[in-house]
Amino acid sequence: MIRYGIGLIVCLLALLPAIGQTPNYSQDIAPILYTHCTSCHRPGEIGPMPFTNYNEAVAYGSMIKSVTQSRYMPPWKPDPAYRSFVDENVLSTAQIQAIKDWVDGGMPQGNPALEPPLPSFPTGSQIGVPDLVLPMAQAFTQAGNNTDQYRIFVLPTGLQQDKEIKAIEFRAGNKRIAHHAIIGMDTTNQANMLDQAQAGYGYTQYGGFGFTPNEPLLAGWAPGMSPKVYPQGIGKVLWKNSKLLLQMHYAPTPIPETDSSVINIFYANAPLTRQATLTPITPQHLLNGPFVIQPNTVKTFRARYTIGIAVSLLNLLPHGHLLCKSWEAYAVKPNGDTIKLVKINDWDFNWQGMYSFRNMQPLPAGTQLFVHGTYDNTASNPLNPHSPPQIVRWGENTADEMFLLYLTWVPYQVGDENIVISVNEPIPGVIMPGNKIYPVYPNPSGDHRTLGFSLEKAGKIKIALFDLNGKEVQVIKNQEWYSPGIQTVDFSVNSLAKGMYLLRIVGDGFDMSEKMLVH
Ligand code: HEC
Incomplete structure (x- = not known):
């Protein structure tokens, strides 16, 4: 204590903001916005207005305050207190309070010299040089009619033989409208037939692909999500003569917008010792089925699935449509321990994502997975596609429903719990x-x-x-x-x-x- 002395304390105090002082942009607000908002709120990205400097933030101050108070922004659906994932983007209560205090206090700028630099966002691939690049064959134009569209594009891989891969990266062509993407793989002609049956490039299909492809979920993307590279020795296999099915959710736009997105494939550098496998939990596993949602009811469906062998989970993706309200999934090990997997308190069809665990999640043989999905088929659900409410069953279309939780896993190996799931090391040129x-x-x-x-x-x-x-x-x-x-x-x-x-x-x-x- 003596060593630091009074002088140092006085000197430090001079540097600190006075008690009760209003937060200022440069020191308090810019670090929050640049970390949590600017990835989407900058020119060319999906956010409708940019937050890249003081003036832009001030122009929307009261809106920023209200969307953060309500936790509408940043959009992150899984409950962070239940389970944390890679790419998680949530504000702390202190940050939300700081934004409120700043707006209520007249939005002072503070000293611009103390503002952190804008992060530099990569423009090319985020994970390196791809081995196979599959662009959309044609640009697609989303009409300027302010409506959502789900459009599927068939991208032939041209592979003459099966190929082991370690990563799939989706690069949105037009981030103003690319809201999310789901990538599947198929070897049949079904998608081509659906494509030919509709005018223009690709086909419009709400919910899924219109049929169940060989592999319905190779990868999923939503704004702000980084491509995941499977840990060494783990990956997927792209089948020879396969095509990738790219399902794009295009956001509503008042003016026509054109997109040509790209899928980058990264081959495994060493032979795979374990293949990542996808298991869907579906109505077939319901304890209180059948999956029929009666009109004027709110119903929670409960599924149970018992794991036969020891596995390590990599990621998951819940999927429902417009009546769906919430999700909870957890695992109960044979010794009684509960492992929380995911909880979504306000399911939003518009903000779906594939969520990667931060570390591989081992589960021993005999573990029971429980999945609960709640559906509101009453007239007070503003998204109910039927007025008055009608009986709703499983199906791919707008007015149908789904109860699906995809889990990606590999057979367990000792040490899996320590394996981090992440993007690769930063690539040269990206600061x-x-x-x-x-x-x-x-x-x-x-x-x-x-x-x-x-x-x-x-x-x-x-x-x-x-x-x-x-x-x-x-x-x-x-x-x-x-x-x-x-x-x-x-x-x-x-x-x-x-x-x-x-x-x-x-x-x-x-x-x-x-x-x-x-x-
Ligand atoms: C993953 C991308 C993404 C991130 C991150 C994000 N936003 Fe947004 N934001 C959007 C999109 C897309 C919209 C427009 C659609 C909508 O309102 O849902 C939007 C809309 C808004 C709006 C307008 C709301 C309205 O009612 O019109 C405000 C204000 C806003 N965001 C502020 C923020 C703030 C502040 C943050 C960070 C704390 C943030 N956003 C983070 C994508 C994002």
């Missing part, structure tokens, strides 16, 4: 943010604080608080996995005595710290 620690907010008072930091590489980090004698007094994150880029964590200082503390982030090859006061 990643360096390792950096941002000023903690609020400081020096407030029970709940937010720490912002950026990481150059994915990895496990430890965040802890030390007193000035070097004694660890609180662990905030213990060897948790983080992806590269700007991150934030929330923590409470309730249990700490007044005084000066050192916040320290330690990871592979770095150790950074800053001082923090508790008043």
Whole structure:
């Protein structure tokens, strides 16, 4: 304590914002927007307005406040308190409060020199040079009639033999309208026939592909999601003479927009020892079937599926249509332990995604999977396609429903629990943010604080608080996995005595710290 002396404390205090001061754009709001919003809200992307500088944010201040208060933005459907996934994008309550305080306080800019730089977003492939590039054969024009469209394009792979792959990357051609994409694989002619039966390139089909392809879900994409590279030795096989089926969800647009999207395929660099397999949980597994939704009812369907061999889960994708309201899936191991898999409290057909676990999720043989899906077939469901409500059954079309949870898995191997599922190392030419620690907010008072930091590489980090004698007094994150880029964590200082503390982030090859006061 003596070593640091009064002088240092006075000097630090001068740097800290005064108690109760309104958050400012440069130090408090820009780090939030650039991390959580600008990936979609910048020119050419799906967000309807850009947030890339102070003036743009100020122009929409009250809207930003309201969509963050309601947690409508950023769009992230899985409940983060239930299970956390790669690419998770959620604001903390402290961040939402900071935005509110900033807007209510007149949106001060602060010192522009303290604003973090805009992250640089990759323009080409995010994971390297693809081995096979499958572009849409023609550009597709989405009419400017303000309606959604689900359009399927058939892309022949031209493969003369089966090919082992480690990653599939979807690159949206026109991000103003590319809302989500689902990629399947098929070797029959069914998709071509559906294509020929409709005018123009591709065919319009709501919900699915119009039939069940050999492999209904090779990959899924939604804005903000990074392509996943299967861990070494794990992958998928593209069949010879197969075609990829690209289902595009095009967002409504007031003016015609043209898209030509691309699928990049990355071959496995070593022979696969395990193939990623897809298992759908369907109405066939219902404990309270059949899957018939009577009019004027809200019903929760419950499925149970018993796993025959030890597996490791990689990702999952729930799927329902417009009556669907919520999902919950969990696993119960033979020893009684429960593993939470996914919970979606407000299912939104418009924001579907394929969610990758941060680490491979082992489940022993005999584990039971429980999947619950709730459907609202009453007149008070504004999305109900029937007025008055009618009996609804399984089907691919708008007015039909689905109960599907796809799970991608491999047979378990010892050590799987430590395998991180991630994007590859950053590629040359893409500037990643360096390792950096941002000023903690609020400081020096407030029970709940937010720490912002950026990481150059994915990895496990430890965040802890030390007193000035070097004694660890609180662990905030213990060897948790983080992806590269700007991150934030929330923590409470309730249990700490007044005084000066050192916040320290330690990871592979770095150790950074800053001082923090508790008043
Ligand atoms: C994954 C992409 C994505 C991210 C990330 C994202 N948005 Fe959006 N945002 C959209 C899209 C698409 C729309 C328009 C469609 C809609 O309203 O659902 C939108 C709409 C909005 C609107 C207009 C809402 C309205 O009622 O018209 C605001 C304001 C907004 N976003 C703010 C934010 C803020 C603030 C963040 C970060 C905290 C954020 N968004 C993150 C995609 C995104």
